[in-house]
Amino acid sequence: xxxxxxxxxxxxxxxxxxxxxxxxxxxxxxxxxxxxxxxxxxxxxxxxxxxxxxxxxxxxxxxxxxxxxxxxxxxxxxxxxxxxxxxxxxxxxxxxxxxxxxxxxxxxxxxxxxxxxxxxxxxxxxxxxxxxxxxxxxxxxxxxxxxxxxxxxxxxxxxxxxxxxxxxxxxxxxxxxxxxxxxxxxxxxxxxxxxxxxxxxxxxxxxxxxxxxxxxxxxxxxxxxxxxxxxxxxxxxxxxxxxxxxxxxxxxxxxxxxxxxxxxxxxxxxxxxxxxxxxxxxxxxxxxxxxxxxxxxxxxxxxxxxxxxxxxxxxxxxxxxxxxxxxxxxxxxxxxxxxxxxxxxxxxxxxxxxxxxxxxxxxxxxxxxxxxxxxxxxxxxxxxxxxxxxxxxxxxxxxxxxxxxxxxxxxxxxxxxxxxxxxxxxxxxxxxxxxxxxxxxxxxxxxxxxxxxxxxxxxxxxxxxxxxxxxxxxxxxxxxxxxxxxxxxxxx
Numbered sequence: 001x002x003x004x005x006x007x008x009x010x011x012x013x014x015x016x017x018x019x020x021x022x023x024x025x026x027x028x029x030x031x032x033x034x035x036x037x038x039x040x041x042x043x044x045x046x047x048x049x050x051x052x053x054x055x056x057x058x059x060x061x062x063x064x065x066x067x068x069x070x071x072x073x074x075x076x077x078x079x080x081x082x083x084x085x086x087x088x089x090x091x092x093x094x095x096x097x098x099x100x101x102x103x104x105x106x107x108x109x110x111x112x113x114x115x116x117x118x119x120x121x122x123x124x125x126x127x128x129x130x131x132x133x134x135x136x137x138x139x140x141x142x143x144x145x146x147x148x149x150x151x152x153x154x155x156x157x158x159x160x161x162x163x164x165x166x167x168x169x170x171x172x173x174x175x176x177x178x179x180x181x182x183x184x185x186x187x188x189x190x191x192x193x194x195x196x197x198x199x200x201x202x203x204x205x206x207x208x209x210x211x212x213x214x215x216x217x218x219x220x221x222x223x224x225x226x227x228x229x230x231x232x233x234x235x236x237x238x239x240x241x242x243x244x245x246x247x248x249x250x251x252x253x254x255x256x257x258x259x260x261x262x263x264x265x266x267x268x269x270x271x272x273x274x275x276x277x278x279x280x281x282x283x284x285x286x287x288x289x290x291x292x293x294x295x296x297x298x299x300x301x302x303x304x305x306x307x308x309x310x311x312x313x314x315x316x317x318x319x320x321x322x323x324x325x326x327x328x329x330x331x332x333x334x335x336x337x338x339x340x341x342x343x344x345x346x347x348x349x350x351x352x353x354x355x356x357x358x359x360x361x362x363x364x365x366x367x368x369x370x371x372x373x374x375x376x377x378x379x380x381x382x383x384x385x386x387x388x389x390x391x392x393x394x395x396x397x398x399x400x401x402x403x404x405x406x407x408x409x410x411x412x413x414x415x416x417x418x419x420x421x422x423x424x425x426x427x428x429x430x431x432x433x434x435x436x437x438x439x440x441x442x443x444x445x446x447x448x449x450x451x452x453x454x455x456x457x458x459x460x461x462x463x464x465x466x467x468x469x470x471x472x473x474x475x476x477x478x479x480x481x482x483x484x485x486x487x488x489x490x491x492x
Contacts, residue, residue: 023129024116031112031136035105038142052087052150053100059088060095083150083194108152112136114159115346121166134349135159141345153194158201158342161187165205201343 087100094103112132119128135141141155164187168180188205191198 024113024132027116027129027132027136028109028112031109032106034137034142035109036102039101039105052084053091055084056087056091056100057095059084060092082190083153086153104152108141108155109136111141111156111159114156114163118159118163118166118346121163131346131349135346138345150194154191154198155342157187157191157194158198159346161191161201161205162343162346 090100090103094100112135115135116128116132119126119131161184164180164184168184184205188198188202191202
């Protein structure tokens with residue numbers, strides 16, 4: 001007979017592993033605490049989140065892969081199927097609004113592990129802990145815990161793509177990097193399916209992979225060429241970007257895009273003196289920090305090639321440059337291209353870290369950039385551009401406590417009159433969040449699926465108009481046990 005011996009238990013090895021992992025586990029716990037605390041104290045949820053929440057619930061409960069929400073113009077999914085399958089599965093695990101958001105926050109917190117691996121890959125464990133701590137406490141990353149849900153996944157997967165990218169370009173020959181190249185394409189494909197804005201980011205990284213295979217001494221010229229191409233990308237592909245972003249009228253595309261770039265620069269300039277918007281705060285940071293770092297890097301490459309610290313600094317320049325490009329792309333392409341914002345905020349600590357390491361002559365520059373970064377964040381928190389954390393409006397679940405529901409049945413239709421209780425609910429920029437909450441509330445009360453077949457666009461409800469009457473006429477369908485909304489309108 002075979003004798004199966006129990007696995008050996010080495011207490012000394014366990015203690016060593018715990019001591020080794022303790023700093024990273026502490027940073028991870030800090031990240032989870034900040035994000036969950038931010039959720040519990042900041043409960044404003046964007047309209048896209050309400051839309052995605054409904055799709056997640058319908059996928060989990062009804063296997064209905066379509067966009068079901070009030071005021072929807074069509075039944076098509078607004079994001080990729082993979083993204084909705086993921087959030088549908090999470091709704092199945094935690095079938096509530098609070099549970100879903102906390103799950104996403106915990107998933108997003110795992111970015112500190114990726115950041116640690118990234119810093120360790122680039123330099124050493126110290127850089128890994130430094131970058132992990134930065135992503136744990138950075139208000140941009142913490143505040144994303146109450147944004148639309150794609151941001152949670154992007155914050156995790158984009159640094160993962162950068163980590164895979166580093167592993168790929170660190171291989172001297174592409175012939176030896178087939179597996180890493182395959183992993184790079186897999187992660188890139190997942191990113192694109194999570195959010196289409198990552199497409200440009202993947203293109204930039206793939207171009208860099210091709211550059212690494214070139215046997216040329218003119219890599220600086222190629223880098224500069226890529227920068228020029230990236231700046232002109234919006235003009236060259238204006239029609240596609242118009243179709244994607246839908247920000248512009250049918251006027252001259254090139255003229256409109258050129259004016260938009262000038263407008264972005266003017267807005268950023270105004271932000272230097274009067275910051276009154278969250279996105280302006282990031283443009284402000286991008287202009288001041290990103291431009292300084294990028295100019296410094298090219299200055300360093302061009303005029304200090306004989307410096308004793310050049311050899312130790314040179315291997316990081318390609319990464320810092322492509323991350324710096326991302327900061328400028330974010331300025332010119334706007335807030336929709338959130339991946340560039342994530343990369344920009346990964347670039348800042350790495351750039352300061354390596355500038356300080358590159359030699360005594362540049363340590364003061366690194367210290368100045370670090371102090372400037374701290375100043376900008378303190379200013380952002382001070383003027384409440386970054387709520388970290390802050391108290392806002394009620395969670396969508398609380399809608400059941402804040403409206404009165406009167407049901408009257410007439411033949412085969414049910415008529416709902418829903419009145420908002422005075423001074424209990426405020427709307428932010430549109431009524432889409434409230435519509436989603438109302439939709440979920442009705443489904444919970446009826447225990448049936450609601451489907452839009454026709455509707456009129458609701459008007460925006462002003463925050464002071466608390467007694468607005470929502471009327472919804474629903475016809476009952478006994479065959480598939482659904483309620484079909486034929487009308488959805490607001491009477492003021």
